[in-house]
Amino acid sequence: MVKISDLKVGDIIRNEFDGITRELLRRYAKVSGDTNPIHTNDAIAEKAGLKGVIAHGLFSFGFISKLFEDFLSGERDGKIIEIDIEMRAFVRCGDLLITEATVSKIEGKRVYFDVKQTTITKVDIKDKDGNIIKQFEAGERGYITQKDIDRGLVKTKEVEEGILTYRERVATPGHAIIELFE
Amino acid sequence: MDDEEIKKNAEFLIQNLANKEVPGHANVSVRYKNLVEFAKIYGITDPKYIGPEEDGIVACHAFANYFTVKALYKLLIGMKLIQDGKERPVVLNPGKLLHAGNKYNWEGCVDVKPGDKLKITAKWGKVWLIEETMVLFAELLVTVKNQNDELVCKPTVTVAVRPGGY
Numbered sequence: 001m002v003k004i005s006d007l008k009v010g011d012i013i014r015n016e017f018d019g020i021t022r023e024l025l026r027r028y029a030k031v032s033g034d035t036n037p038i039h040t041n042d043a044i045a046e047k048a049g050l051k052g053v054i055a056h057g058l059f060s061f062g063f064i065s066k067l068f069e070d071f072l073s074g075e076r077d078g079k080i081i082e083i084d085i086e087m088r089a090f091v092r093c094g095d096l097l098i099t100e101a102t103v104s105k106i107e108g109k110r111v112y113f114d115v116k117q118t119t120i121t122k123v124d125i126k127d128k129d130g131n132i133i134k135q136f137e138a139g140e141r142g143y144i145t146q147k148d149i150d151r152g153l154v155k156t157k158e159v160e161e162g163i164l165t166y167r168e169r170v171a172t173p174g175h176a177i178i179e180l181f182e
Numbered sequence: 183m184d185d186e187e188i189k190k191n192a193e194f195l196i197q198n199l200a201n202k203e204v205p206g207h208a209n210v211s212v213r214y215k216n217l218v219e220f221a222k223i224y225g226i227t228d229p230k231y232i233g234p235e236e237d238g239i240v241a242c243h244a245f246a247n248y249f250t251v252k253a254l255y256k257l258l259i260g261m262k263l264i265q266d267g268k269e270r271p272v273v274l275n276p277g278k279l280l281h282a283g284n285k286y287n288w289e290g291c292v293d294v295k296p297g298d299k300l301k302i303t304a305k306w307g308k309v310w311l312i313e314e315t316m317v318l319f320a321e322l323l324v325t326v327k328n329q330n331d332e333l334v335c336k337p338t339v340t341v342a343v344r345p346g347g348y
Contacts, residue, residue, distance in 0.1 A: 017225075019225075024223065027219070027223060028223050030219075031216055031219045031220050031223060031248070032220070032247050032248055032251055033248060033251050033252060033255070034247075034251045048277065056247075057280075057281035057284070058247040058250065058251070058281065058284060059247075061244065061247060061284060062220075062223065062224045062242075062243075062244030062247065063224060065224075065242065065243035065244045065246075065286075066224045066225070066226060066242070066243075066244065068243075069226070069228070069231075069242060069243060074228040074230040074231065075230075076230075079288070080243055080288055081287070081288060081289050082285065082286065082287045082288065082289065083243075083285070083286050084283075084284075084285035084286075084338075085283060085284055085285070086282065086283045086340075087280075087281055087282055087283060087284070
């Protein structure tokens, strides 16, 4: 059971999800009622200038509420009071979605968090000579822009098969408040 | 649509939407199956959210997305205004509509349960134009109550409409 005395400013809770697929977005569209085809149909998304389907704006939000539901053992240890987010960047199929909440303030039984969701978008893997040996959807569909490069969001790291190029950016910054029972 | 018309429409909407009630309401019937499917999308396994119906499950918090989308489609896209003697929708081209932000407040709220009949009402909050990009922003302050007139959620939706969409 999580108690107020267990927490301090700077503590971080997080989850990761790497299962964003077209099938999942189709399921989400059906249950949410948000059937805008830019989320489920690549041809329509391309016509809208999006280069491919994008996740629904509120789709990623569910991973923030799940983070707090898990932290509070399904609200058995406290209540979620508020979650407030900005939607700054698209989330796409194949992205690794990292949801992180950092305790920013504690007042009585209330705990305030800074929240951010970061996407890791794999582009390609190159060998030592710079030849592409594996390309991901972002590479094939050209999701990475010059602006991403100029902003320093595109990075590389060594992986088993070679050098991975990926983009790391904050898609959803925000805040949350929970209230613990003890 | 030229720049002058876009600016004129933005001024009209700022004057005629800010702090005004959205007429009408939207209704949502909460079904057990939908609640469970919603939770499963996020890999939720807690029986409180996905257990058998007879055990008295409640909606996970992400389910608020469901009635928020209903509010957007029914109340925002369905709303009409009179401009220069002619009826017009708030959003001329829904393809130019973006969801820019979302706040859910559950202070003093009760859980959503299967069988609930929710009533969604809304009013406009701030409406403003970013002149550099001519993107019009508006806050929609939503209230969601159940059949017992108990509050279940207070969403605030920030929408952005790109030029040509308003």
